[in-house]
Each structure stands twice: as C-alpha cells, then as structure tokens.
Amino acid sequence: xxxxxxxxxxxxxxxxxxxxxxxxxxxxxxxxxxxxxxxxxxxxxxxxxxxxxxxxxxxxxxxxxxxxxxxxxxxxxxxxxxxxxxxxxxxxxxxxxxxxxxxxxxxxxxxxxxxxxxxxxxxxxxxxxxxxxxxxxxxxxxxxxxxxxxxxxxxxxxxxxxxxxxxxxxxxxxxxxxxxxxxxxxxxxxxxxxxxxxxxxxxxxxxxxxxxxxxxxxxxxxxxxxxxxxxxxxxxxxxxxxxxxxxxxxxxxxxxxxxxxxxxxxxxxxxxxxxxxxxxxxxxxxxxxxxxxxxxxxxxxxxxxxxxxxxxxxxxxxxxxxxxxxxxxxxxxxxxxxxxxxxxxxxxxxxxxxxxxxxxxxxxxxxxxxxxxxxxxxxxxxxxxxxxxxxxxxxxxxxxxxxxxxxxxxxxxxxxxxxxxxxxxxxxxxxxxxxxxxxx
Ligand code: ASP
Ligand code: MG
Numbered sequence: 043x044x045x046x047x048x049x050x051x052x053x054x055x056x057x058x059x060x061x062x063x064x065x066x067x068x069x070x071x072x073x074x075x076x077x078x079x080x081x082x083x084x085x086x087x088x089x090x091x092x093x094x095x096x097x098x099x100x101x102x103x104x105x106x107x108x109x110x111x112x113x114x115x116x117x118x119x120x121x122x123x124x125x126x127x128x129x130x131x132x133x134x135x136x137x138x139x140x141x142x143x144x145x146x147x148x149x150x151x152x153x154x155x156x157x158x159x160x161x162x163x164x165x166x167x168x169x170x171x172x173x174x175x176x177x178x179x180x181x182x183x184x185x186x187x188x189x190x191x192x193x194x195x196x197x198x199x200x201x202x203x204x205x206x207x208x209x210x211x212x213x214x215x216x217x218x219x220x221x222x223x224x225x226x227x228x229x230x231x232x233x234x235x236x237x238x239x240x241x242x243x244x245x246x247x248x249x250x251x252x253x254x255x256x257x258x259x260x261x262x263x264x265x266x267x268x269x270x271x272x273x274x275x276x277x278x279x280x281x282x283x284x285x286x287x288x289x290x291x292x293x294x295x296x297x298x299x300x301x302x303x304x305x306x307x308x309x310x311x312x313x314x315x316x317x318x319x320x321x322x323x324x325x326x327x328x329x330x331x332x333x334x335x336x337x338x339x340x341x342x343x344x345x346x347x348x349x350x351x352x353x354x355x356x357x358x359x360x361x362x363x364x365x366x367x368x369x370x371x372x373x374x375x376x377x378x379x380x381x382x383x384x385x386x387x388x389x390x391x392x393x394x395x396x397x398x399x400x401x402x403x404x405x406x407x408x409x410x411x412x413x414x415x416x417x418x419x420x421x422x423x424x425x426x427x428x429x430x431x432x433x434x435x436x437x438x439x440x441x442x443x444x445x446x447x448x449x450x451x452x453x454x455x456x457x458x459x460x461x462x463x464x465x466x467x468x469x470x471x472x473x474x475x476x477x478x479x480x481x482x
Contacts, residue, residue: 043062043063043066043072043073043074043075043240043253043255044074044075044076044077044218044236044237044239044240044252044253044254044255045059045074045075045076045077045255045314046077046236046237046254046255046256046257047077047078047079047080047081047082047083048080048256048257048314049077049255049256049257049314050076050077050078050079050080050157050161051079051080051081051110052079052110052113053110053113053114053164055314056114056160056161056164058314058315058317059074059161059255059314060164060165060168060170061317062255062314062317063165063170063213064170065317067170067213070250071210072213073205073213073214073216073243073247073249074161074172074213074214074215074216075177075216075217075218075236075239075240075243076154076157076158076161076215076216076217076218076236077153077154077157077218077219077236078153078154078156078157078219079106079107079110079153079156079157081106082103082106082107082153082156082157083150083153083219083233085102085103085106086103086128086149086150086152086153087146087149087150088103089102089103089132089149090132090135090141090145090146090149090150091141093132093133093135093136093141094135094136094139094140094141095139096136096139097136098132098133098136100128100129100132100133103128104125104128104129107121107125107156108121110157110160111156111160114160114161114163114164115164115167116159116160116163116164117163120159120160120163121156121159121160124152124155124156124159127152128149128152131145131148131149132149135149142188143188143189144188144227144228146188146189147188147189147191147220147227147228147229147230148227148228150219150220150230151217151219151220151228151230153219154217154218154219154220154236155176155217155220157217158174158175158176158215158216158217159174161174161215162174162213162215165213165215170213171211171212171213172212172213172214172215173208173209173212173213173214173215174215174216174217175214175215175216175217176216176217176220177216177217177218177220177221177239177243178220178221178222178228179204180201180204180205180214180216180243181197181199181200181201181202181203181204181246182197182201182221182222182239182242182243183196183197183200183221183222183223183224184221184222184223184229184231185223185229186223186227186229187229188229188230189230189232190231190232191221191223191229191230191231192231193221193242194224197242197246198245198246201243201246201247202246202247205247216239216243217239218235218236218237218238218239218240219231219235219236219239220239232295232297234295235295237254237294237295237298238295238297238298238301240252240254240298241298241299241300241301241302241307241309242301244301244302244305244307245301245302245304245305245307248305248307249307250307251307251308251309251310252302252307252308252309252310253309253310253311253312254293254294254298254309254310254311254312255312255313255314256293256311256312256313256314257313257314257315258293258311258313259274259313259316259319259321260274260275260276260293260310260311260312260313260319260320260321260322261274261275261278261283261286261293261294261311261322261324261337262274262275262337263275263333263336263337263338263474263477263478264337264338264339264470264474264478265339265340265470268466268467268470268471269338269470269471269474271474271475271478271479272474273478274319274320274321274322275322275336275337276320276322276323277322277323277324277325277328277329277331278322278323278324278328278336278337279324279325279326279327279328279422280299280302280303280324280325280326281455282336282337282420282421282422282455283299283309283324284296284299284303285339285418285420285455285456286337286339286420287299289339289340289341289416289418289420293311294309294311299324302324303326306325306326308323308324308325309323309324309325310322310323310324311324331421331422331423333421333477333478334421334423334427334430334433334477334478335419335420335421335423335424335430335434335477335478336420336421336422337419337420337421338417338418338419338420338470338473338474338477339417339418339420340415340416340417340418340466340470341376341390341415341416342415342463342466343390343413343415343463344376344388344389344390344414344415344416344460345388345389345390345391345392345395345410345411345412345414346386346387346388346410346411346414346446346447346460347386347387347388347389347395347398347402347408347409347410348384348385348386348408348409348411349364349384349385349386349402349405349406349407349408350383350384350406350407350409351383351384351405351406351407360385360405360406361380361385363405364385364402364405367398367401367402367405368387368389368394368395368398371394371397371398372391372394373389373391373394373395373398374389374390374391375387375388375389376388376389376390376416376458377416377447377449377458377460378449379447379448379449384406386447388414388416388447388460392410392412395410396410411446413462413463413464414446414460414461414462414463415460415461415462415463415465415466416458416459416460417438417458417459417460417461417466417469417470417473418456418457418458418459419434419456419457419473419477420455420456421455422455424450424454424455424456424457425452425453425454425455431450431457433476433477434457434459434473434476434477435448435459436476437472437473437475437476437477438459438461438469438472438473440472440476441465441468441469441471441472441473442468443461443462443465443468443469444461444462444465445459445460445461446460446461446462447459447460448460
C-alpha cells in the first residue's frame with residue numbers, strides 16, 4: 043500500500059491513511075510504503091541547490107517537517123538525529139559550494155526517512171502496531187546511478203528474507219523513493235519514484251496486489267481539470283496504462299508498472315480521500331472495455347521538426363541519418379510520421395532540436411514549429427474497431443481544430459495527433475464527448 047505526498051501531507055490526511063491501513067491489516071498482512079510529506083522533497087532539493095549557491099538555510103525545511111511531527115504529537119526528539127545529519131550535510135554542500143548527483147540524492151532521501159518515522163510513530167500511538175524502516179535495511183540495495191537507481195540482482199531474495207525476519211503483526215512503514223549502494227551511498231530511484239519502490243517490493247514479496255493511494259478516483263478518462271465529464275476508468279490493461287504513463291499522466295510513473303507486469307501482480311489506483319471508491323485496477327487481462335477508447339491524454343509545449351528531402355524518394359538511409367543526428371545530440375523523440383519525401387517528428391527538447399538544425403540542413407529543408415500539443419487516444423479497440431479512427435478525427439474536425447500530424451502504428455493501442463497548444467481544451471472536450479459521453 044503506497045501513500046503519496048498528498049496522502050501523507052498532514053495529520054488530517056495521515057489519519058485517513060491510518061483508517062485505510064487498519065482496515066486492510068485486519069484482513070491480512072500489509073506493507074506500507076510512504077512518500078515524503080507533500081512539498082518536503084521539493085524543499086530539500088531547494089535547500090541543497092541554495093546551499094551550493096552560497097545560501098545556507100537548513101531551518102526552513104526542518105521547521106516544515108517539525109510542524110507535521112508536532113501535529114501528529116510525535117515525541118519532540120524523534121527526528122533529532124536526522125535533523126542533525128541534514129544540517130551537517132547542507133553545511134558541507136555550502137562549504138564546497140558544489141552539489142553532485144550523489145549529494146543531491148543524499149539530501150533528497152531525508153523526506154521519506156522523516157515521514158516514515160512520524161507515520162509509524164503515530165500509528166503505534168493510535169493502537170496499530172507499526173515500525174518504520176529505511177528500505178535499504180530491507181534488502182533494497184541499488185546500483186550507483188544517482189537520480190535513477192535500480193535494485194541490484196538478488197534484491198528480491200534479500201527483500202523476502204528481510205521481511206520474513208520482521209515481527210509478525212507489526213505493520214512495516216517503509217520509505218519509498220530511496221536506496222543505498224552496496225558500499226553505502228544513498229541513492230534515489232527518481233522523482234515521484236515511491237510508486238516504483240512499492241511495485242518492486244510487491245513483486246519481490248509476491249503480493250496479492252499493489253495499491254497506489256493518491257488523490258484522484260483512480261485513473262480518469264481525461265484530465266478532470268479540462269473535461270468536466272471526465273470519469274473513472276474501472277479496469278485497464280498494463281499496456282494501456284503504460285501508454286498513458288509515458289504520456290505524462292500525473293497518476294503513474296512510467297516504470298512503475300514494469301515490476302508488477304513482470305509478475306502479473308494487479309496494480310490498483312485508489313483515492314485516500316474516498317477509500318470506498320473502487321478506483322482503477324490495472325492488470326494483464328481486463329474485461330472488454332465497453333467504451334470506444336480507454337483514455338485521452340495530451341502533452342503540451344512540444345516542437346515539431348519536419349525535414350523534407352526531394353532526394354528521399356528511393357534513397358536509402360535518409361531516416362537513419364536524421365535520427366543519427368538527433369541521437370548524438372541526445373534529443374528524445376516522441377511521435378514520428380513519414381512520407382516518401384519527408385519526415386516529421388516531435389520532441390519537447392526545443393534547444394536540442396534548434397542545435398541540430400545546422401547539421402540537418404544538408405539533408406533537406408528543415409522546419410521547426412513550437413507550441414504544439416500531442417493529443418493521444420489510447421484504447422484496446424483502436425486496432426480492430428472499424429471507423430474508430432475516423433470518429434476520432436471527425437471529432438477533432440468538429441471542434442474546429444486542425445490536425446497537423448498523425449501517427450498510428452500497425453496494431454497499436456495509441457492514436458496520436460499533433461495540434462496547436464491553444465486548441466487543446468476544445469479538442470479534448472469534443473473528443474471526450476464523442477468517445478465517452480454517447481448521447482442518450
Ligand atoms: N518524495 C519523492 C518526490 O517527491 C518521491 C515520491 O513522492 O514518490 O519525488
Ligand atoms: Mg509525489
């Protein structure tokens with residue numbers, strides 16, 4: 043059961059978490075994975091950056107953490123050792139005026155270490171036996187890729203042994219997000235990575251399911267702040283959820299699903315503020331989705347690069363040369379569409395594309411457009427239902443929006459269009475109406 047930053051933001055939220063965990067623990071053994079309290083990781087990262095820039099202020103973030111600890115009536119000295127370490131660490135960064143990825147991970151790790159201790163302490167005083175654990179004491183040994191560390195081979199056995207040795211009947215409250223190398227360096231799996239910690243542990247322990255507790259009713263058909271009719275998606279397949287996650291859907295981090303997928307463990311996304319709501323279950327096979335599509339997602343602020351080469355007709359290696367330039371410059375590409383004489387592609391990396399233009403110029407006429415949005419319709423029926431693609435394009439046309447680029451791979455579950463940023467709300471609202479709010 044993973045609880046994100048907003049679920050553990052303050053006493054009111056943590057009390058809800060307690061109720062949810064208490065009910066689950068009465069049914070069987072649970073493991074709680076928690077994030078830092080909302081905003082604390084950002085505050086830690088900010089303090090580290092400022093320290094490296096010459097401005098030392100450990101007390102603001104400590105005061106912030108202290109407020110939550112006090113709300114929870116935790117013993118005043120519970121976090122003193124961590125506060126002391128954090129002060130020393132920030133002072134060190136301030137002295138050398140340098141923030142390495144390794145030091146940044148170390149500073150970032152304090153959020154989860156502090157929140158796990160406060161939450162377990164609160165649970166225990168409220169009558170639910172609980173113990174805080176730094177996940178590295180439970181077998182979570184990682185490689186040394188700071189900011190995107192992954193557990194080393196052998197992690198699953200180590201985790202199983204470590205959990206088997208814990209006292210039965212005491213709920214482990216485990217830090218998300220962080221890890222340690224074999225030589226003891228603190229690492230993190232990446233921002234918003236507590237979900238990944240949870241699914242990795244679920245896979246290692248052979249959990250019945252992994253629950254991601256957040257602040258929406260599971261995964262929605264569209265962004266509720268844009269589409270008032272957006273509704274919950276009760277079931278999704280792993281591949282559908284993965285497409286949405288890559289699309290920057292707020293709810294799931296792209297790599298979160300991999301460990302669960304590999305073990306066939308269902309992932310359930312639930313709302314801490316409405317625990318009775320069934321949320322979204324993501325699993326291998328899901329019942330036939332009665333809607334035409336599963337979800338609509340979009341990414342704004344993208345660039346479209348078009349390279350038009352009259353020589354491309356019948357020429358070998360044109361695409362390879364274009365992509366070679368982009369790969370060498372580390373430009374990551376999302377949507378691609380080609381014709382006999384041109385290729386268009388999107389990337390969020392405006393500077394990278396700009397810098398690549400000079401090298402691309404000999405290959406053909408280049409054009410770079412900014413302020414574009416990739417609009418994606420994801421759903422298992424796209425490959426098989428006749429006329430669905432036409433319906434989607436018709437809806438966008440009806441919204442008066444011009445589609446500048448389209449990409450749909452054979453057999454795919456994701457139809458992608460590129461439109462202008464300013465058209466996004468109209469396009470999504472109309473599309474949502476057609477796909478999810480059939481008349482009558
Ligand atoms: N606390 C970390 C972050 O804010 C990890 C997480 O919340 O999942 O990125
Ligand atoms: Mg978070």
